Amino acid sequence: MKRPGRGEQAVRNNEAILTAAREIFLADPRAPVAAVAERAQVGIGALYRRYPSKEELLRTLCHDGLRTFIAEAEQADLESDDWEAFARFLHGVVRADVHSLTVHLAGTFRPTEQMNADAELASELAAGLIERARAHLRPDVGPADVTLLLEMCSAVRVPDATRTGELRERCLAVLLDGLRTGGALPGPPPGALELNWRWLSP
Structure with missing residues (x-):
């Protein structure tokens, strides 16, 4: 051998x-x-x-997750149907478990300039998919709302990895129905500081 x-x-x-x-x-x-x-x-x-260093390892993990997010967004954007593109993007990000890394590791390392640039690209791609699906969405849904919904899905976790994936898909299906055209959401949308406070230096 x-x-x-x-x-x-x-x-x-x-x-x-x-x-x-x-x-x-x-x-x-x-x-x-x-x-x-x-x-x-x-x-x-x-x-x-x-x-x-541990910081370098953590940074690599998060950057890999960010690249996965970008790849899922770019692939979804190839869909011809606007709603299917948006839904495919969310399903891909949830399956890749990108936001578990964000929630757990944000603030544990200093991002590089390339990471910051990739984060901007990821935000632009996500915003573009949301705008494509705008006709199907509640009028005040924005990128920050979607970020929080993805974090909600990442919070679902049981000891069995396969079952975790199934439960997350169920939650996402409910959340997608809630995003569809209907009445306005209560309260103002989350602000940039509310989403990004974890990345700010103490």
Whole structure:
């Protein structure tokens, strides 16, 4: 049996590290990096060669989630039907569990300029999909409302991962029905500061 080359092994190690880090830090953002190495079954030295600090590892996790969000938005925008594009986008983001990272890890690291630029792009793409679906939506629904609804879905979690996904899809189906054209929502929409306070330096 052919043994994997150093490059292949490095890729596998990195995938194992990121998978383990996601599991560990979603459960406890304060967990030590050593717990990630143990879960990934790699040496602590191998982990630190790839990620010199815990902050760098957390930043990578969140940036990967942001890139996934962008990819889901771009793919959904290819749909010809405006409502289906919007719904496909939300379903894709919920399945990818992007907002669990946002909720748990925001404020634990300093974003890079590229992350900030990608965050702006993600916001623009999401806003564009919302505008495409505007004729089907309640009149005062905005991007901030959608962000909070995605965070609500990410809060659904049971020990079984498959069942977690099923329950999140059920919740999203209810939320999508609530977004459709109807009466105005109570109270003012969430403001930028209310959504972004987690990213502000203490």
